[in-house]
Amino acid sequence: MSVVCGSIGRVRGAPTILHLDMDAFYASAEQAAKPSLRGKPVIVGGLGPRGVVATASYEARVFGVHSAMAMAQARRLCPNAAYLTPRFSLYRQVSDQVMGLLRALSPLVEPLSLDEAFVDLEAGGTEPRVAVARAVAERLRADIRAVTGLTGSVGLAGSKMLAKIASEQAKPDGLTVIEPGTERELLDPMPVRTLPGVGPATAEALRRVGIHTVAETREAGEAELVRLLGRAHGASLYLMASGRDERPVVAERDAKSISVEDTFDVDVTDRTRVQLEVARLADRCVRRLREAGRSGRTVVIKVRRYDFSTLTRSETLRGPTDDPGVVREAAARLIDGVDTTAGVRLLGVGVSGLADYTQEDLFAQAAQAAEAAQAAEAAQAAHGAVEDPERGSGAEVPEPEGPGAPEAAEGSGRPRVWLPGVDVRHAEYGEGWVQGSGVGRVTVRFEVPWSGPGRVRTFAVDDPELEPGEPLPLVRSPESAEPPESAEPPDPPEPAEPAEHPAGTLSR
Structure with a gap:
C-alpha cells in the first residue's frame, strides 16, 4: 500500500470514491481455473491469424505482450505462452461475485466493464475519513481474494479521475490512497495522456x-x-x-447500442457466405439484446474490406424490436447495398436506439423462432470465422458461441472443433480443458481449480465420451466435502506435447 503525498479544489474532503480494477482479469481467471498454468505466461484472445490479444498475464507482459496487440506479434514475442480462447461465462460468473461485494459497500456502484467499477463509499455510509476509507478498501481486497481467488487493485480519492489514476499506480494487487491536499503534487509531472x-x-x-x-x-x-x-x-x-472532476458515480450506465462482429482468417469473397454470416451475426446480436432485456430501433451493419477501409450502413425501423427475423431482414437489406466482391475482412451487426419494450407481436416472434434456428444452422455449416476481441475503447469483447467447445452443424459431416482453453467433460476422466487439437486429435488436461496440475490425455476429436463442459467456480465452496470425480492426482512426469491446433497452440 502507498499514500501519495497543493491541493486543487472541487474534490471531496476525504478519499471516499473507490476505483477497482481487477488484475489481468481474463488471464488471471484462466490461471486460477487451470492449476498447470499458474505462474506461467497466459494470453487470452482471438487465436486466428488476425486475432488480437484481449488480456495477457503479468508473466507474459514481461516479454512485451499487451492487450490490443496482434496475436501474431504476441506469438513472436512470447512463443512459449499458453494461448487460450476467451470463456465469457466464467468471466461473467466471477464479475457477478465481485460486483456483489461492491454493492454491499454502497448503492452507488458504476460498472465500467466486467472487471472495473467505481464505488461511492460515502453513499453507503462510510465515514468520510482517510483511515476509515482505507480500512474498507483493504477489507474489500481481502474479500475479493477469498471469494474469487483473484486480486484487484484499488484507488481511493476525492474524485473519479483521481481514483482511477490511483488504481493504476497501485497495480498489481495494491491499494493507493490520494489524500486531500496532495492532488497537484501527484498530477503535475504525469504525461498528459494520463487525463481522461x-x-x-x-x-x-x-x-x-x-x-x-x-x-x-x-x-x-x-x-x-x-x-x-x-x-x-x-x-x-x-x-x-486542474484536478476538478465533479462527475458523480452513476449506478446505472445505460448502453447506447449492442453489437457483435467477426474477423475472418481469410477474406470472404463469396456473396452467399457473406449473407449467411450477416444472418448469423444478426441472430447473435438479438440474443445479446434479449439477454439485456432491451429492444432497439436502428439496425447497423459494419463492413471492413480487404484494404482495411471500413463502412457502416443503418436502417431505422418503425419501432423498437427484439425480433430476430426483423433484425435479420434489415441487415440483409443493408448488406445487399454493399459491394463485397473484392473481399471482406470483417463483418458486424448491431442494434442502437435501445428501449425497454418492443412493439412486436409476441406470437409473430414465436413463429419466426424456427426460421432463426434454420438460418443459424446454415451459417454454422459455412466456413467458420475467428472472433476479434479488439473493439476499441469501452467496447465489449465478443463472446464465442456455446458454453464450451462448439459442435459442428448437425448433418454437416464436419468434425467437432475444440478450441484451446474451453471446458470439456469426459465420461471416464471427468472435468478438464482443451490443451490443443489438430489432425483429428484433441489433447485434454484433466484438472479443476482446486486440484494440482492434472494429467494429459489425447482423444479422437469425435470421441463420443468427450463433450463440452461448463466452467467450475474458481474457489471451492466449503460445503463440498468430497472432491469431484474429475479431480485427479498430479501426474509427476512431464506430459506429452499437445497436438497443434491450427488456430493457435498451447505451448508449455
Missing part, C-alpha cells in the same frame, strides 16, 4: 505546441486549450488538468 479523453490525436496536437505534462496543460490556460482543441474538449481538459 486525451488520446493519440489530442496528445499530438498538444505536443506540437510544447505541452507534454499535466502541469504544462494547466499552465497553458483554458483559452489556449479551447483554441487548440475546440470549446467543449478544451474546457473539459483544462478542468481535468
